[in-house]
Amino acid sequence: MTSTAPDQNRGWIRGALLAPDELVSDGVLAFEGDRIVYAGPADGFDGGGWPDPVAAPDASLIIPGLVDLHCHGAVGSDFTTADAEGMRRAAGFLHAAGTTTLLASTVSAPRDVLLAAAGRLGALAREGLIAGIHAEGPFLSPVRCGAQDPASLLPPDPDFVDEFLLASDDELVTMTYAPELAGADELVDRLITRGVTPSLGHSDASDATAAESLESAREEMEEAGFDGYAPRPTVTHLFNGMAPMHHRSPGPVAACLRAAQRGDAVVELIADGVHLDPAMIRTVFELAGAQNVALVSDSMAATGLGNGRYRLGPADVVVSGGTARLATDGGLAGGTATLLQCVRTAVAAGVPLADAVLAATAVPAEVLRLADEVGTLRRGLRADALLVSADLELLGVLRSGNWLRAPENT
Structure with a gap:
């Protein structure tokens, strides 16, 4: 035929x-x-x-079409600072590159910048171009801020959650927070009350603090119901933006891995060949199980383009050899791979194909409470x-x- x-x-x-x-x-x-x-x-x-x-x-x-919980932009446009047309271009490029469902991620920036971005992204969500917004900050550890602007970091402020939801017309879906900050518990309470998934990350927390925060968030989400899904918090790009795990000072990584292994949390992995060693990607899948891992791209404005200078929120970023680094200190500043490229890298690292696809499709769809849709x-x-x-x-x-x-x- x-x-x-x-x-x-x-x-x-x-x-x-x-x-x-x-x-x-x-x-x-x-x-x-x-x-x-x-x-x-x-x-x-x-x-x-x-x-x-x-x-x-x-x-x-x-x-299945891929589902990305964490991406900051593409083809020259940044989801925090681009105008509406630039945001549409970025979303359209990511769709055509295989990421048919995505959250648009913002980075820490002044309050007025974030609320303006929330308004533009909320409109895109209502058009069906994105599945909502992931706010990566501004309630992050200044010690583990990574490429986030230190001047834009704030102490946890539950009222800002309401402001963001109002500006975005309730399109805030997940928010990254550092559990060791004063007021983090109240912030998580507000997020869950408003139906927003808390995502532990950019943290210098102890093992005990991280474990307690994830356990409490899981229990509160179960009580809240979350539209009938089996709710659980997420972990923003495990390992990256965190105190490294040491055998006498495990930090948040060990607590996150234990929670994921129990099925009490979903850990994000940036499997782009830059942020994590291939052996670490394979190890997390083997320890936590694919059903508890979400592959993410952390893509920024350079995705789909070549080397050069770009923006990640307010930060100046230089991309060379496909790696994005801050112009100021050379720290990693997001990714330039698409989610399909991350799936390919995970498979090359030894992750079974079905597991890598699951972590880029059904698992993030469950986090988004869209498992009956995508x-x-x-x-x-x-x-x-x-x-x-x-x-x-x-x-x-x-x-x-x-x-x-x-x-x-x-």
């Missing part, structure tokens, strides 16, 4: 398919409008009356899927039933 150009409203793809519980060697993904109507073995689908299928190339694979290839969910080659190069992107990048054989 020959292939024709894909119908934007109705179509199907035939090839190897990564279903929720198995790899289907001869599978079909069929969609109508923006919904999946079939995902499973080819012999269970009747293509009569349908357009000709998109035939996946040999050795390629159909996987993150797996299942009937009734949004028609978001990627066609990738055997080495995880991108061949096609389907988002909401529309081809953002059509396979070349169509």
Whole structure:
């Protein structure tokens, strides 16, 4: 059967398919409008009356669209400081690069800058371009601020959560906080009361402080209900922006790993080949389990572009050899990889393909309370899927039933 150009409203793809519980060697993904109507073995689908299928190339694979909990921008635009059109360009690029669902992350900045960004990003969320906002700060440790502007860091202020929610029209989804700061407990209480997921990070906390904060947050989230999902706090890019783990001073890392291993927290990993050694990526998956790990890109404005000078919020960043560093002190300043590139790096590090995909799809979808909408290839969910080659190069992107990048054989 020959292939024709894909119908934007109705179509199907035939090839190897990564279903929720198995790899289907001869599978079909069929969609109508923006919904999946079939995902499973080819012999269970009747293509009569349908357009000709998109035939996946040999050795390629159909996987769910990726879900990124932590990205700051792309193609020259920063989600904290860009205008609305720049933000749309960044989101559009990330969609076409395989990240079909994303949170837009802000960095620490003056209050008026953050509230203005919240307004612009809230509008993008209502358009369906982003799934909401992740505020990385400003309630972070000055000792572990990383690329965050020290002058913009503040003591925890629960009232600012309400201001941000008002400015964004309730589109704040997650917020990073340092649990050792005075007032952090009250901040976490306010976040959970408002339906926002707390994310421990940029912290110099002791093991005990981090463990207590995560345990308390998990218990409060369970009591709050969180729309019927099994709620749990997250950890902002584990290892990065944290006191390093030492055998006589474990710091927050050990507590976060234990919480993840119990299923009480989800730990983010920036698996871009720069922020973490490959052995560490593999180790976290083996210790915590893929169901408790969320791969993130931490992408910044240079993503999709080349070397040069960029902005990360108020910070001046120099990108060389694909690595983003602060112009002032050379510290790492976000990532330049897409989430699909991070999946590829995790697999190259020894993480099983199904585990790496799970950590970039279903796990973050659960954090976003969108598991009934995105993150797996299942009937009734949004028609978001990627066609990738055997080495995880991108061949096609389907988002909401529309081809953002059509396979070349169509």
